[in-house]
Amino acid sequence: MIGVDAGATSTRIAVHTLDGTRVGYARAGAGNPTAHGLDKAVAAVREALSAALAGHDGGQVVASLAGVAGHVPELTRELAKVWADHGVAEGPRCEGDLLIGYVAGSAEPDGALLLSGTGAAAARITGFRLDAVADALGWLLADAGSGFWIGRAAAMAVVDAFDRGLPVTALDDPADRLVPLVGRDFLGAERPDTPRAVASRVVRLAQAAPMRLATLAALVSRAAAAGDPMAVTIVEDAADRLAATLRRVHVSGPVVLAGSVLTSEGPVRAAVTARLPGVPVSTARDAAGAAAWLAARPLLAEDEAKALHGVFTGLGP
Amino acid sequence: MIGVDAGATSTRIAVHTLDGTRVGYARAGAGNPTAHGLDKAVAAVREALSAALAGHDGGQVVASLAGVAGHVPELTRELAKVWADHGVAEGPRCEGDLLIGYVAGSAEPDGALLLSGTGAAAARITGFRLDAVADALGWLLADAGSGFWIGRAAAMAVVDAFDRGLPVTALDDPADRLVPLVGRDFLGAERPDTPRAVASRVVRLAQAAPMRLATLAALVSRAAAAGDPMAVTIVEDAADRLAATLRRVHVSGPVVLAGSVLTSEGPVRAAVTARLPGVPVSTARDAAGAAAWLAARPLLAEDEAKALHGVFTGLGP
Known part of the structure; x- marks a missing residue:
């Protein structure tokens, strides 16, 4: 599970197993493609992903989700390339940072x-x-x-x-x-x-x-x-x-x-x-963990997802 | 009598005889030395002065006063040079544009x-x-x-x-x-x-x-x-x-x-x-005329100055 919190001041990426255990975490520069340009945002996410996935097999990642401030349409395609370069089959689903901010504080x-x-x-x-x-x-x-x-x-x-x-x-x-x-x-x-x-x-x-x-x-x-x-x-x-x-x-x-x-x-x-x-x-607690939880949610039973919410989001940086 | 209104958006110069008759008037670009730099402000005043004095003998000017938004100390010296280049013996006294704005509406x-x-x-x-x-x-x-x-x-x-x-x-x-x-x-x-x-x-x-x-x-x-x-x-x-x-x-x-x-x-x-x-x-009426009136005031009897205030300031561009 990879969760990305690409914000206007920094980018944070958390890597979790399906039971919520955090196995990787990294941060890099601003990842807002509207404010800082697509190339700079993608480069920041790439840097954070390389660090967060270090020592892990990208092929084991089953779902990824990115919360992005200032979404632009080309971003999904560009991030899919970055994920592929790290051996992850499927790129992240992109969501607004406001949704991830909410999920960082609630499982409802x-x-x-x-x-x-x-x-x-x-x-x-x-x-x-x-x-x-x-x-x-x-x-x-x-x-x-x-x-x-x-x-x-x-x-x-x-x-x-x-x-x-x-x-x-x-x-x-x-x-x-x-x-x-x-x-x-x-x-x-x-x-x-x-x-x-x-x-x-x-x-x-x-x-x-x-x-x-x-x-x-x-x-x-x-x-x-x-x-x-x-x-x-x-x-x-x-x-x-x-x-x-x-x-x-x-x-x-x-x-x-x-x-x-x-x-x-x-x-x-x-x-x-x-x-x-x-x-x-x-x-709201850890937004990168919240993004990872939102990626994991469809793969978990409803009760299980609720129970693990605090594990994903409460780990922090 | 030369009156200068060197403002943040334009510079206006009025030339008056001592009885208030307007004999020259011109405008040029912004003359605020703080906002636009000393050189640009002086150039604007020079341009307006050349046009306002056209056909007149600079040697006949007995007093000058400049109302300036954003005064800087070097300005008085630089304007004296511009005045000398136009054959005027003495450069203008510099005053704040707020004083000139007041004088444009009152002789008190x-x-x-x-x-x-x-x-x-x-x-x-x-x-x-x-x-x-x-x-x-x-x-x-x-x-x-x-x-x-x-x-x-x-x-x-x-x-x-x-x-x-x-x-x-x-x-x-x-x-x-x-x-x-x-x-x-x-x-x-x-x-x-x-x-x-x-x-x-x-x-x-x-x-x-x-x-x-x-x-x-x-x-x-x-x-x-x-x-x-x-x-x-x-x-x-x-x-x-x-x-x-x-x-x-x-x-x-x-x-x-x-x-x-x-x-x-x-x-x-x-x-x-x-x-x-x-x-x-x-x-407040015409500020360039008000500056010329303020330059003329010490040369006039008090009653005479009051009586002529409306002539100087009411002429407009």
Whole structure:
């Protein structure tokens, strides 16, 4: 059984026997063919497959499945060639990464995924098929409640506070407040002369590397956990937006939380969970293992498949 | 008298006699040395100066003043060379474009500017000097209430409406509603198959050219004037933000409204004006003429200068 999790930042491949035992695992660079080009994505998968299959006979592989962010039609054919080069008769079935994210947290055929990482999305899953998607529309106009969205809100609040004249010394508040946490993340030991110079400097640094804003989400969580009102407001807004996105697709069944913002314990996860009373909520675990489990499922009895789900997905990297 | 308005999109130069008569006017490309580089900015000013001074004796120029977006220290020296090449003994004094924007709407030494064009800013003017600035901090994290901010809010609302399942046929609503106005601006005659495909397509087009979002502000005004509730909300939010930015700097005296969002009659201008009860509000007119007036002011008696303000600034291009 080969499971592939070809994501926007890395590719992970897990090799399992039919009873769930993990016999190989490897990671390589980004495997998103839309964002990084087909050739680069295929090369990353090839590298990970060679490492994960090392010492195993490819001819023994009976099923493979790849969860891919940004699927392109040519990918299935290209991956079949890579599999053939490793002595595996049949190439992997390709599925969206949102389905695999769901399966990484649930063995139920019907339910929903709620993801908040750099981006944000919700997906309805019906019979282990991706049935509907909400959001996942990018940071410029959407991805409401994502890490980027939370981090941008925090940077805006900090810039606004200094533009309104908050003293530069606020950067050195020893408490876990949003302003010093975010301000020091940008400025380090640098201390501009005036509040307005602080605002301008943070803006210039953010403009130079906008994706950096997503990393601020962890600081928002830390400040919110310490009771900072500005951070608490951002967290509550994010949870409202994520819950609204989920409501667009969720009909019944469990909700799987995925993405760094929702899989880590903290205020955002707590605020989202509080908005889902009576809904069974679980957390996405290993996605490569989940892909291997989904490949194995048709070969197992239903009860057996359910029983082994935790073995496949709980092994981690 | 030479007045220069060296802006982020174009450079305009006006040549006036001391009684306000305009004897030359020309425009050239962008003259912002920070955004476009010193060489390009100086070249644009040189081109405009040659055209505006054509047929005049540079030796007769007694004073010059340049309003410059994004001043850099070397600029004064470089412009002095350009002036010398045109036979003008003394190069222009350089001032910020926010001061010139204010002077384009007021002959009072103390007051404030509120600007909403592509960006947004407020400035306090004291004795015809730039005393304090609020916002002007860029579209990624600030410029609250700017054309970009308004257009982005509109695009977000439209993307969100389609992601929530608004039928594709809503694009063809003949009324001045926000959704069809903005949707058709992006898609033209193109009609994707599903609401979600509409949302994705608008997102992709906006990501390809983010600055295009600023041009949507005019459509928001049109929809708000026709009573579209989504557009009215965006306009009210923008006016709240602009009024808050102004309050950070405005102490006393008139408020000059500048920038395409505030100089054109319409819902944003009306909503902002409604938030300034009892404050004398005027509108920025010709900025190159305003720069020429500010250059002429020390050479005129105070009453005379006030009386001629409208002549200098009201002539337009």
